[in-house]
Amino acid sequence: MLTDDGKHLYVSWDEYHLLTERLALKVHHSGWQFDQILCLARGGMRPGDVLSRVFDKPLAIMSTSSYRAEAGTIQGRLDMAKYITMPKGELAGRVLLVDDLADSGETLKAVVERLRGMPQIAELRSAVLWTKAVSTYKPDYFVEELVTSPWIHQPFEEYDSLRPEGLERKHAI
Numbered sequence: 001m002l003t004d005d006g007k008h009l010y011v012s013w014d015e016y017h018l019l020t021e022r023l024a025l026k027v028h029h030s031g032w033q034f035d036q037i038l039c040l041a042r043g044g045m046r047p048g049d050v051l052s053r054v055f056d057k058p059l060a061i062m063s064t065s066s067y068r069a070e071a072g073t074i075q076g077r078l079d080m081a082k083y084i085t086m087p088k089g090e091l092a093g094r095v096l097l098v099d100d101l102a103d104s105g106e107t108l109k110a111v112v113e114r115l116r117g118m119p120q121i122a123e124l125r126s127a128v129l130w131t132k133a134v135s136t137y138k139p140d141y142f143v144e145e146l147v148t149s150p151w152i153h154q155p156f157e158e159y160d161s162l163r164p165e166g167l168e169r170k171h172a173i
Helices: 014-031 046-055 105-118 155-160 162-168
Strands: 008-010 036-041 060-068 074-080 093-098 121-132 143-145 149-151
Touching: 008 093, 014 046, 014 121, 014 143, 036 046, 046 060, 046 093, 046 121, 060 155, 105 121, 121 162
Parallel strands: 008 149, 036 060, 036 093, 093 121, 121 143
Antiparallel strands: 060 074
16 A cells, blocks of 8 residues: 555555566466576565466575665665575576566666676566666566655565564563
8 A cells, every 4th residue: 555645655465465476477478488586585585486386486596685774774785695596506598587676776787787697597587576667677577667666665574673572572472
């Protein structure tokens, strides 16, 4: 739900799962066949996992981070993992890159540039739940395009500030 000021988008678990399923359908309806999924940790892990299960394709993970200050709301320097984690083999063939959103577009653009430099990747496409109009990178597949640039409050963000002591209080009998 977008707030009246247009600066915040609150997403429930049900909405999040629906968006992920709609993303899977967009990829499916495109007819594009891919060999592997590479998700960007952390935001792309949940949709990447679901797409990996729906399409029965291996899931690789690349860790990236650009949100550092103010509880993750201020974008800082982009850090990209040197290695990609996979159960076996290497990232190759036709690869679907999955993240949660194209915000500024800088992370996706940098990752795509790096992956396109890998000769074993024959084709690369990207998929996200949301893309913002301000993004400098336009993913191949997305579910919602946001004309404003709201801060997206995803349902799992409650865990960003919840510590074990808070869980104990939450589950006290």
